[in-house]
Amino acid sequence: MIYKVYYQESKDEIAVRENTKTMYIEANSEREVRLSLKNRQINIEFVQLLEGSYLEYEKNHKNFELSETR
Incomplete structure (x- = not known):
């Protein structure tokens, strides 16, 4: 299964769109x-x-780069 993760680059950063x-x-x-x-x-x-x-829509996005869990 493929998941999209939304995140901020710092744990201390407040979520801003x-x-x-x-x-x-x-x-x-x-x-x-x-x-x-x-x-x-x-x-x-x-x-x-x-x-x-x-x-399928996300796969066509230019920033789609799939990572696997380790």
């Missing part, structure tokens, strides 16, 4: 995504499962 970054991660569950990112110093706002036509 204009500063929100995204990354795409392949994992078996949202929990696996969050566990794989827990050592990074980022503020995770939201983790969204991508599927169907929304996933």
Whole structure:
């Protein structure tokens, strides 16, 4: 499954839409995504499962770069 993670680059940063970054991660569950990112110093706002036509739309986005959990 592919998840889109919305985050701020610093744990201390307040969530502001204009500063929100995204990354795409392949994992078996949202929990696996969050566990794989827990050592990074980022503020995770939201983790969204991508599927169907929304996933296809995101794949066509120029910034789509898929990462796997480690």
